[in-house]
Amino acid sequence: VHVVESGGGLVQPGGSLRVSCAASGFTVSNSPMSWARQAPGKGFEWLSTIAASGSTYYSTSAKGRFIISRDDAKNTVNLQMNDLKPEDTAVYYCFNIAVPTFNSPRGQGTQVTVSS
Numbered sequence: 001v002h003v004v005e006s007g008g009g010l011v012q013p014g015g016s017l018r019v020s021c022a023a024s025g026f027t028v029s030n031s032p033m034s035w036a037r038q039a040p041g042k043g044f045e046w047l048s049t050i051a052a053s054g055s056t057y058y059s060t061s062a063k064g065r066f067i068i069s070r071d072d073a074k075n076t077v078n079l080q081m082n083d084l085k086p087e088d089t090a091v092y093y094c095f096n097i098a099v100p101t102f103n104s105p106r107g108q109g110t111q112v113t114v115s116s
Contacts, residue, residue, distance in 0.1 A: 001025045003094050007078075008110030015084050019110050021077045021094030028070055032098035033077040035068060037112075039090035044102040048079060051098070084114045 007019040021033070034049040048068040049057045056068050067080040077094055091109040093100075100106075 001096060003096065003107045005092060005094055005107055005110040008092060008112045010113045010115065011084055012116050013085060013114055015114070016080070016082045017084060017112060018078055018080045019092050019112065020079075023075050023077070023096065026096060027072075028075050028077050028096070029072045031096045033068075033070065034095045034098060034100050035066075035077075035079045035092060036095065036100050037088075037090035037092045038102075038109075039087075042090070044100075045090075046100060047092075049098050050077060081112070084112075086114045088112060088114050 002024045004022045005019060011017045030052055032049055032051050035047045036045060037047060038044050047059050047062040048066055050068045050070055065083050069078050089112060091111050093106045093109045095104055
């Protein structure tokens with residue numbers, strides 16, 4: 001089981017960015033997939049989950065701004081982030097479980113920086 005996050009970068013406040021998670025060793029359509037983030041000095045924060053059924057779930061901070069989706073053909077999961085704010089600056093991680101925690105095994109993540 002292996003995931004690789006990509007797509008992070010520097011974006012201005014109010015901008016958009018899409019981060020992606022490429023999976024290998026398992027099929028994303030058969031597994032709940034989640035996104036979470038961690039910023040320096042801040043706690044681990046779950047953002048969104050897409051169930052194997054396709055149902056989606058969002059945290060309060062993500063709802064209305066972030067959209068999780070799955071590309072079964074590419075075996076990837078994406079997180080479209082809109083109206084980004086400086087407080088969204090963090091390393092973003094994906095997980096192949098429904099409720100990731102700080103102790104969940106993770107990949108290298110992808111850095112998102114929101115700054116003018």
